[in-house]
Every structure is written in C-alpha cells, then in structure tokens.
Amino acid sequence: MAIVQCVPNFSEGRDLEKIEKIVNPLRGKEGVKLLNYEADKNYNRLVVTVIGEPQKVKEAVFESIGIATKLIDLNNHKGQHSRFGATDVCPFIPIKDMDMNDAIKLAKELGEEVANKYKIPVFLYEQAASKPGRENLATVRKGEYEGLEEKLKDTNWSPDFGEAKKHSTAGAIAIGARRPLIAYNINLDTENIEIASKIAKTIRHSSGGYRYIKAGPVEVPERKITQVTMNLTDYTKTSMYRAFEAVKMEAKRYGVNVTGSEVVGLCPMEALVDVASYYLGLEDFSLDKVLETSLME
Amino acid sequence: MAIVQCVPNFSEGRDLEKIEKIVNPLRGKEGVKLLNYEADKNYNRLVVTVIGEPQKVKEAVFESIGIATKLIDLNNHKGQHSRFGATDVCPFIPIKDMDMNDAIKLAKELGEEVANKYKIPVFLYEQAASKPGRENLATVRKGEYEGLEEKLKDTNWSPDFGEAKKHSTAGAIAIGARRPLIAYNINLDTENIEIASKIAKTIRHSSGGYRYIKAGPVEVPERKITQVTMNLTDYTKTSMYRAFEAVKMEAKRYGVNVTGSEVVGLCPMEALVDVASYYLGLEDFSLDKVLETSLME
Numbered sequence: 001m002a003i004v005q006c007v008p009n010f011s012e013g014r015d016l017e018k019i020e021k022i023v024n025p026l027r028g029k030e031g032v033k034l035l036n037y038e039a040d041k042n043y044n045r046l047v048v049t050v051i052g053e054p055q056k057v058k059e060a061v062f063e064s065i066g067i068a069t070k071l072i073d074l075n076n077h078k079g080q081h082s083r084f085g086a087t088d089v090c091p092f093i094p095i096k097d098m099d100m101n102d103a104i105k106l107a108k109e110l111g112e113e114v115a116n117k118y119k120i121p122v123f124l125y126e127q128a129a130s131k132p133g134r135e136n137l138a139t140v141r142k143g144e145y146e147g148l149e150e151k152l153k154d155t156n157w158s159p160d161f162g163e164a165k166k167h168s169t170a171g172a173i174a175i176g177a178r179r180p181l182i183a184y185n186i187n188l189d190t191e192n193i194e195i196a197s198k199i200a201k202t203i204r205h206s207s208g209g210y211r212y213i214k215a216g217p218v219e220v221p222e223r224k225i226t227q228v229t230m231n232l233t234d235y236t237k238t239s240m241y242r243a244f245e246a247v248k249m250e251a252k253r254y255g256v257n258v259t260g261s262e263v264v265g266l267c268p269m270e271a272l273v274d275v276a277s278y279y280l281g282l283e284d285f286s287l288d289k290v291l292e293t294s295l296m297e
Numbered sequence: 298m299a300i301v302q303c304v305p306n307f308s309e310g311r312d313l314e315k316i317e318k319i320v321n322p323l324r325g326k327e328g329v330k331l332l333n334y335e336a337d338k339n340y341n342r343l344v345v346t347v348i349g350e351p352q353k354v355k356e357a358v359f360e361s362i363g364i365a366t367k368l369i370d371l372n373n374h375k376g377q378h379s380r381f382g383a384t385d386v387c388p389f390i391p392i393k394d395m396d397m398n399d400a401i402k403l404a405k406e407l408g409e410e411v412a413n414k415y416k417i418p419v420f421l422y423e424q425a426a427s428k429p430g431r432e433n434l435a436t437v438r439k440g441e442y443e444g445l446e447e448k449l450k451d452t453n454w455s456p457d458f459g460e461a462k463k464h465s466t467a468g469a470i471a472i473g474a475r476r477p478l479i480a481y482n483i484n485l486d487t488e489n490i491e492i493a494s495k496i497a498k499t500i501r502h503s504s505g506g507y508r509y510i511k512a513g514p515v516e517v518p519e520r521k522i523t524q525v526t527m528n529l530t531d532y533t534k535t536s537m538y539r540a541f542e543a544v545k546m547e548a549k550r551y552g553v554n555v556t557g558s559e560v561v562g563l564c565p566m567e568a569l570v571d572v573a574s575y576y577l578g579l580e581d582f583s584l585d586k587v588l589e590t591s592l593m594e
Contacts, residue, residue: 035591244577260578266588275573280541281557291563
C-alpha cells in the first residue's frame with residue numbers, strides 16, 4: 001500500500017483555536033494519520049506532519065487548506081518566517097510503494113483542486129516545479145504576500161493553476177513534491193564555533209561539499225560542545241554515514257573529536273538500513289529483509 | 298496494534314499437496330499474513346513463518362495444526378531432522394506492542410486448545426517452559442516420536458496440557474515463546490575452515506563467548522571464502538554490531554579480514570536501529586524515531 005507524507009505549513013502560529021480547527025480534518029480519518037503539529041509564535045506559523053494513503057491524505061489536507069483559507073487573513077499577518085499564503089507551502093513526500101512521480105502527480109491534483117475550489121493561485125515547486133526557476137521555494141515565495149500582486153503581473157510568474165490574481169486574504173500557495181529530509185546534527189567536543197563552522201563548510205553543497213548536505217555551525221553551551229547541524233536533503237544520494245564520516249575526517253584536522261550525533265524528528269527506515277549495511281558490509285540487504293516491512297504491506 | 302510472529306514446523310517436507318493443505322488456513326485471512334514457507338525433502342519438514350494480530354494468528358495456526366494432525370502419520374515418517382510431532386514445534390515471537398509475557402500467554406492458550414481439541418499432549422518450551430529442564434527444545438524432543446510413549450510414562454515428562462498419552466499418529470507438540478532469531482553470517486577472506494572454526498569458538502556462548510551467540514564455521518568454496526555462521530538468539534542483549542566487531546577483532550589474529558556479512562531471512566528493525574545507533578553514536582534514538590514505526594500503529 002502506498003504511503004505519502006505531507007507537511008503543510010500554515011500562516012498561523014498563535015491562535016490555538018484556529019490552529020485546532022485547521023488541524024482537525026487530519027484527525028480520526030481512516031488512512032490518514034496526524035503525526036505531529038508544531039506552532040511557532042515568533043514565526044506565526046504552523047507546521048503539520050501527516051501521513052497515510054495518498055488520495056486520503058490529499059483529501060484531508062484539501063479540507064485543512066479550505067479552513068485555513070477561511071480563518072487566516074494575511075493582510076493582518078506578522079511573523080518572522082517568510083510566507084505568501086494562508087497555507088504557505090504544501091510538500092508531498094513519497095514514503096512507501098510510490099515514487100517521486102506519484103508524489104508530483106498528487107501535488108498537481110491538489111494544486112488544481114485548490115485553484116478551482118478556493119480560487120487561490122498555485123505554484124508548483126521543488127520536484128513538481130514546471131520550470132527550472134521554480135524549484136527553489138525561496139525564489140517562488142520571494143516578495144512574500146505583500147509583493148504578490150506585483151509578482152503575478154509578471155508573466156514569468158503566472159501560476160501553475162488558477163488565475164494570475166492573488167486571493168484577497170489567503171494570497172497564494174506553493175504545492176510541491178520532495179524527498180524526506182533528515183535533520184541530522186553531529187556533536188564536536190569543542191566549544192569553538194569557528195571549528196564547527198569550518199567543518200560545516202567543507203561538507204555542505206553550497207561551499208563545495210556533498211550535493212545533498214546543507215550544514216551550519218551551532219553552539220550548545222549547556223553541554224559545552226558545538227554541533228554541525230545538517231539537513232540531508234536526499235539521503236538516498238548522500239547517506240547519514242557519509243556525513244558522519246566526513247565530519248569525523250575533517251574534525252581530525254583540528255584535534256577535535258566527534259562524540260555522537262542526533263536525528264531531529266523522524267528518520268526513514270531506509271536511511272538507517274543503509275547505515276547498518278555500510279558498517280556491517282551487508283550483502284544483498286534491503287528494506288525487504290526488514291521484518292517490519294512485511295507488516296506494512 | 299500488537300503483532301506476533303509464529304513459526305510452526307510440520308513434519309511433512311515432500312508431499313506438496315499435503316503441504317498446501319496445511320498452509321492454506323494461513324492465507325487470505327484478515328490480520329494474518331503468511332510470510333514464507335519452506336519444505337525440505339531431506340529433513341521431511343515444513344517451516345512456516347506467519348505474522349499478524351496475536352489472536353488471529355493463533356486461530357489460523359490452530360487450524361493448520363488440525364489439518365497437519367489429520368494428514369501426517371508419524372508412524373510412517375522418515376527424515377533427517379529430529380521430530381516428535383506432526384506439528385513438531387510452534388514458537389510465538391513478540392514483534393510489536395507486546396512483550397514476552399504476552400507471547401507466553403498466547404503459547405499457553407494455544408497449548409490448551411490443541412490438547413483439548415486434537416487430543417495431543419503439549420509441552421511448553423523456551424520462554425514458556427514450566428520447568429527449567431524444559432527450556433531447551435532438544436531436551437523436550439529427546440527420544441523423538443519413537444521414544445515418546447516411553448518418555449510420557451516418566452512423571453517428570455508429564456505434558457503441560459493434555460493427557461500423558463501420545464497421539465497415535467501426531468505424537469506430541471512443543472509450543473513456546475522466544476525472541477526473534479537473527480541468522481547472521483560473517484565473511485572471512487580465507488578458505489581455511491580452521492580459522493573460521495577458531496573464531497566461531499571465541500564468540501559463541503557454548504565455548505565461552507557471548508551469551509546469545511550460537512556460531513560455527515562454514516565453507517563457501519564457490520566464493521573461495523569461509524563464514525562464521527551465527528544465530529543471534531537475543532539481539533537486544535547481543536547486538537549484530539557486537540558480533541561483527543568481535544569477529545573482526547579475532548580475525549586479526551590470523552591476518553584474515555572480514556569482508557562483509559549477510560542476514561539470512563528477516564531481521565527486526567530494532568536490531569538495525571541498534572547498529573546504526575552504535576556506529577553513528579546516536580543520542581536518544583529509538584524505534585519511535587523511525588518514520589515507518591508511526592505507519593504501523
């Protein structure tokens with residue numbers, strides 16, 4: 001059975017009553033499971049993680065978007081996180097028995113339905129992007145809600161679904177498909193943030209490192225350590241063990257040790273199977289040989 | 298939702314028609330999944346792996362035992378594998394949201410039902426054993442079908458359920474509860490079986506090694522290597538990485554390298570999580586942080 005993950009972000013991080021109403025359609029439905037939702041007051045943003053059968057997840061998220069469209073007015077919205085829509089972004093992530101193309105298809109279906117029913121202009125982004133310049137969410141969202149009217153006058157920014165006209169309260173929405181991220185931090189036994197920073201630079205894509213690593217330095221003063229904090233944006237191409245061993249290797253240069261690591265949030269089983277396979281030199285091992293995989297079919 | 302695995306072994310490895318009839322009750326039932334069945338002609342034995350909701354698995358296996366009782370006559374049974382029953386052994390293995398006590402309870406329920414309905418004497422073994430001397434299956438089965446009548450005269454060997462009287466065609470049955478086994482082989486870049494044998498001895502319980510490792514040497518002439526072949530009988534106490542590193546450490550003594558390893562059959566996710574956690578030094582990591590775990594609840 002195919003399983004998709006969906007992580008809609010809504011522009012409401014303060015009003016708990018509204019937040020509950022937005023999340024409500026994702027509860028108690030067969031084939032849909034609300035994994036987590038976190039509201040951030042400073043960001044004034046709600047991040048929801050839901051998982052389940054693709055069509056059922058899509059339908060439930062479609063309902064939530066409808067409620068967010070009614071409850072959120074971006075004309076009165078202030079927060080530290082950039083946003084251009086009441087439902088700001090909505091990525092689909094293929095988890096099981098489906099591939100990226102299936103997730104892209106789902107994003108397009110949802111996009112069309114959202115444009116038709118809620119009259120919100122929809123931009124497809126990341127793997128679902130219709131043009132190269134639309135892959136990067138930051139580019140798509142540039143100008144934010146306040147600049148949206150102007151942006152939509154540019155024919156380069158005509159939406160993928162819906163008219164080139166911002167919704168008067170809900171703005172626009174970016175719907176897309178992407179791989180699961182792994183948020184992964186590696187601990188260094190130094191308080192020197194410069195060292196963490198230098199190591200982060202060597203491993204991240206933006207400064208010459210691995211293609212699917214985003215990385216930066218973080219201080220953890222209460223533990224008297226620093227961390228290299230990472231997003232592994234495609235763990236099938238840049239594995240956790242590779243990030244770990246690369247940081248270890250670079251740390252040696254500074255006489256610093258890697259003392260451990262941590263996963264923030266959830267981590268796909270496949271990524272851990274890959275780690276175990278690497279260190280044990282496992283032959284012919286794959287997810288199929290994991291007992292639990294057979295429980296999920 | 299609780300998930301149990303059950304691995305009944307039947308004393309029929311040759312007659313495909315009978316095999317299909319025995320396996321049939323394990324197919325197409327809600328909450329029960331037939332993972333695998335393998336018949337061995339030399340052993341004249343059928344090993345079935347089924348998984349699912351505890352009560353439903355128990356009921357389905359109960360049906361299979363009934364069919365095996367009708368179809369198999371141990372008076373005419375010959376094979377290389379020792380056996381004392383038509384359904385020879387039937388272990389329950391707790392997989393998810395249940396513990397060993399739940400598996401023991403299930404074993405006892407099945408034992409009582411089998412004794413009542415099919416009039417077969419039942420011995421509880423391994424974790425479900427009622428006395429210390431009955432933990433070891435080999436001890437319980439000693440004397441095999443041919444010696445069963447004599448064995449049952451000994452009050453030390455009165456069955457846990459049913460009368461002290463062998464079933465005239467189906468003998469007896471051992472029902473138990475145990476941890477999942479991991480069948481794990483480690484490759485050595487030597488053809489010298491003596492080296493594999495010496496290493497196996499250092500790591501296995503029976504000759505002074507780890508408590509939950511059974512190990513021996515195997516030749517793999519087609520690859521010009523040998524293997525240390527193992528059963529990890531409790532991977533929560535003796536992890537795969539520990540077996541792997543121990544073999545690597547011992548191999549050094551002989552100038553031999555560990556070139557890889559393999560899992561035969563299925564491997565529980567928890568065992569792989571433990572391996573990944575060890576090598577990456579993961580903090581606060583557990584099955585709960587595996588995305589797929591949330592799919593199974």
